Amino acid sequence: MGTGIRIMLSKTCEYAIRAMIYIAQQSKNGSRVNVKEIASNIDSPELFIGKILQGLSKKGLLQSLPGRYGGFYINEAEAKTSLADIVIAIDGDKIFKGCGVGLGYCSEKKPCPIHADYKRARNALYKIYKEATLWQFRESISKGEIRLKRE
Template sequence: MFSKACEYAIKACIFVAKSSMRNERVTPKQIADQINSPVAFTAKIMQDLVKSNLVASYRGAYGGFEIEQAKIAEISLSQIVEVIDGDKIYNGCGLGLDVCNENHPCPVHEQYKAIREDLKQLLKTTNLEQLAVGIETGDAFLKT
């Protein structure tokens, strides 16, 4: 459903949010270790998140990535998805057809349309704070 880059971005943002809630900055290597991602790929994804102002980056001995604590509850999963994958998840065909619409539907068009709407709602109403708290309490995990 999500691209691999988007999956890594979501997990990275959750980890950065959890760390930021503890007033800790994290490096690309720490993020990559926590989400089972290649370090170079993680660094590239993090730069995209920095450019979009979802994550802040600091250089130096105490540098790393963080999210302002006030912003953690304001950042929705939909914002992360849109930075990395755009809006194709909300518009794409369930079977991957190039042309799929009301006038030329694929066999699962109507069913997938409902799933897309539910997914859109889930992504818009779920924020990083909710997910980071689940990781912090041990109720959820970022890697196996």
């Protein structure tokens, strides 16, 4: 039927995060990567991840250079970007708020039955995404601890 609770990412966010992690890793030695290479290394549709990165580039989350031998890269400052930053760049920050049952009026003053517990759990999740930086993932990849392909 529907899509339900998605304590997971939209495709767009998943692709964006994986691509950013990959680019951050490849940028260590200053090299640029093009969308073809990115797509094949993170298992994503090539033209789609291109579009997504163009958007993130406009917002200053990474650098891009057109033309031959061009591509995308992430500098030292940008490697401090958190997963929460990426999510917010794509969808805005309203997704880190909101009622657990979808009631618009729900608030501290008029809480729904699960309001307090839910808020605590949701904030914990936000903290996790906020503290996870590209830099941190870069280390993990170098050690061979993680892969960016889907399987």
